[in-house]
Amino acid sequence: MAVYETFIPNLSELKDGQEQILHIRDAENYVPKVVKAVVSSSPEKLPGADILRIRWSRGHLAPKNWAIKISQDLGSPADQEPD
Amino acid sequence: MPFPFDDLRTFLDECEQEGMLVKVKKEVDWDLEAGAIARRLAEMGRGKAMAEGGSSSVLFEKVKDYPKGFRLAAQIVGGIDRAAMAYGYDYKGKHSSVIRAELADIAMKGLRKLIKPVLVDAKDAPCKQNKMIGDEVDLYKFPVPMIHDGDGGRYIATWAFIATKDPDSDWVNWGVYRAMLHDKKTAGGLLEYFQDIGRHYQKYEAKNQPMPFAIVIGSDPLSFSMGASPVPIGMSEMDVVGGMRGKPLPVVKCETNDLPVPAGAEIVIEGVVPPRKRVIEGPYGEYTGYRAAERARRPIYRVTAVTYRDDPILTFQSTGTYLTDFGSNFTTAAMAVETLRRVGIQARCNLLPETGYTMMVVAVKNPSPNIATMVKNTLTSQMGAMSVWTYKFIIVNDDIDIYDPGEVLWAISTRVHPRRGIIVSDEMMGPLTAFASLEERQKRNAPHATFDGTWPLDWDPITAVPTVACFKALYPQELQDKVLQSWKGYGFK
Numbered sequence: 001m002a003v004y005e006t007f008i009p010n011l012s013e014l015k016d017g018q019e020q021i022l023h024i025r026d027a028e029n030y031v032p033k034v035v036k037a038v039v040s041s042s043p044e045k046l047p048g049a050d051i052l053r054i055r056w057s058r059g060h061l062a063p064k065n066w067a068i069k070i071s072q073d074l075g076s077p078a079d080q081e082p083d
Numbered sequence: 084m085p086f087p088f089d090d091l092r093t094f095l096d097e098c099e100q101e102g103m104l105v106k107v108k109k110e111v112d113w114d115l116e117a118g119a120i121a122r123r124l125a126e127m128g129r130g131k132a133m134a135e136g137g138s139s140s141v142l143f144e145k146v147k148d149y150p151k152g153f154r155l156a157a158q159i160v161g162g163i164d165r166a167a168m169a170y171g172y173d174y175k176g177k178h179s180s181v182i183r184a185e186l187a188d189i190a191m192k193g194l195r196k197l198i199k200p201v202l203v204d205a206k207d208a209p210c211k212q213n214k215m216i217g218d219e220v221d222l223y224k225f226p227v228p229m230i231h232d233g234d235g236g237r238y239i240a241t242w243a244f245i246a247t248k249d250p251d252s253d254w255v256n257w258g259v260y261r262a263m264l265h266d267k268k269t270a271g272g273l274l275e276y277f278q279d280i281g282r283h284y285q286k287y288e289a290k291n292q293p294m295p296f297a298i299v300i301g302s303d304p305l306s307f308s309m310g311a312s313p314v315p316i317g318m319s320e321m322d323v324v325g326g327m328r329g330k331p332l333p334v335v336k337c338e339t340n341d342l343p344v345p346a347g348a349e350i351v352i353e354g355v356v357p358p359r360k361r362v363i364e365g366p367y368g369e370y371t372g373y374r375a376a377e378r379a380r381r382p383i384y385r386v387t388a389v390t391y392r393d394d395p396i397l398t399f400q401s402t403g404t405y406l407t408d409f410g411s412n413f414t415t416a417a418m419a420v421e422t423l424r425r426v427g428i429q430a431r432c433n434l435l436p437e438t439g440y441t442m443m444v445v446a447v448k449n450p451s452p453n454i455a456t457m458v459k460n461t462l463t464s465q466m467g468a469m470s471v472w473t474y475k476f477i478i479v480n481d482d483i484d485i486y487d488p489g490e491v492l493w494a495i496s497t498r499v500h501p502r503r504g505i506i507v508s509d510e511m512m513g514p515l516t517a518f519a520s521l522e523e524r525q526k527r528n529a530p531h532a533t534f535d536g537t538w539p540l541d542w543d544p545i546t547a548v549p550t551v552a553c554f555k556a557l558y559p560q561e562l563q564d565k566v567l568q569s570w571k572g573y574g575f576k
Binding site: 007023025029030031032055057058059060061076077078079080081083 | 114223229231232233234235236237264265266269271293357360362363366374375377378383385
């Protein structure tokens with residue numbers, strides 16, 4: 001089970017149970033990427049999902065992990081639009 | 084002492100000989116462990132000389148997940164003793180107040196007598212020993228540290244400077260600006276329009292052109308110190324470095340652009356900053372002692388080539404409370420003295436490292452009416468970006484030791500009238516300002532405070548100005564001389 005992190009200013013940025021585009025990073029190597037994924041505040045509702053840790057805008061870790069199921073890797077945050 | 088130091092390695096060798104460097108042979112994790120060690124060193128040492136209980140510089144020789152030879156180093160100029168060495172000053176046996184004043188004088192000499200660098204061939208440049216060009220580029224080849232838990236990413240440029248060139252002149256700027264990895268060929272960081280790199284970038288953006296850059300990691304300590312100093316707009320830091328060295332700095336041209344970089348640098352990352360492209364960056368624990376700036380969309384560095392020395396040393400700072408580098412405030416202080424001198428104010432200046440360079444103390448020799456406001460306005464209007472990062476100004480009479488934080492605190496507490504001695508003015512401010520609200524940080528607008536600790540000019544010096552109760556003021560000169568001459572005879576050291 002992989003572990004990812006995302007930075008958000010508040011929980012309203014996450015659409016519980018729905019697919020959305022999200023900036024995340026791999027929690028082991030901190031490689032950032034943009035993904036299309038379903039996130040859930042209740043991991044049991046998303047079987048086979050990976051762990052999503054939430055960090056607030058200045059880096060504080062939220063106490064409760066969410067779950068994330070990635071459907072598409074959209075690549076580096078620097079490549080989302082042409083230069 | 085083999086001054087001037089042409090590269091980092093000769094400086095670290097000298098540090099090792101002087102007992103100021105610890106080479107950690109035990110494997111250390113790039114993921115937070117190296118940063119934690121460097122942070123603890125900074126907090127334990129607080130910039131003091133090793134002989135006064137300061138902390139050593141550190142070279143991590145074995146980094147987890149990385150091949151032999153790929154090393155990390157931190158706390159390079161982590162104490163006043165190393166700053167003195169970097170400046171070529173014989174500091175041994177001297178009080179830190181004397182050292183700081185002397186280093187400011189050395190910086191001033193460099194500013195007044197610029198010496199242009201000497202361009203060397205690539206074959207003579209150690210920074211060209213290895214190359215990654217185009218598709219070969221992979222910034223993850225280096226043990227880029229995750230410095231603080233909760234930072235926005237791995238920061239490759241912290242003890243590093245970024246070179247850019249004004250498109251309309253020969254002015255090459257070196258400045259210290261952080262850069263975080265986005266992917267193996269891209270980094271990004273804080274780049275403000277009021278910084279010299281921002282001035283250059285605006286011109287390229289106006290023409291919709293990419294701006295060439297070079298990130299220089301692991302330069303000689305003087306080059307880094309000047310990169311971190313606010314030298315006048317239009318003046319190239321490498322010329323000041325030459326002036327301070329007393330001879331030209333060897334530089335070499337980049338592979339994919341014409342920017343000159345120190346030939347002895349450990350790692351050089353070249354590329355372009357695309358116009359009008361922004362990617363989310365941050366947060367990052369900064370030198371002010373906080374993680375204050377918002378996570379925001381900021382310019383990026385697209386990498387076209389990387390060159391590096393054999394067994395490269397990636398230098399970093401675990402920035403936070405208590406400064407991690409003490410080389411640059413002397414140049415700022417020297418420039419402040421010169422700036423004030425040009426308008427007729429004779430003063431000594433100290434940018435207090437204890438405050439993360441956010442506070443400047445100015446001791447005025449020739450106070451005049453409204454001197455505090457005059458000093459502050461002169462410095463902030465003529466020293467460019469310094470005023471954005473320095474927002475507390477303490478103006479005192481010349482009897483205060485501006486290098487002693489305790490004495491400065493005493494002067495603030497006892498000489499600044501709470502009602503008429505604190506002047507607040509609205510100014511442009513950087514995003515790292517901790518006391519500013521989120522809105523103020525986003526708008527780059529928050530107040531400065533000037534504390535007037537000078538005695539009012541209409542106070543009679545005999546009947547109204549309080550007498551300082553100290554050795555020099557309360558004992559006849561003859562007795563002072565006798566006590567000092569007999570000091571060891573009394574049994575004191």
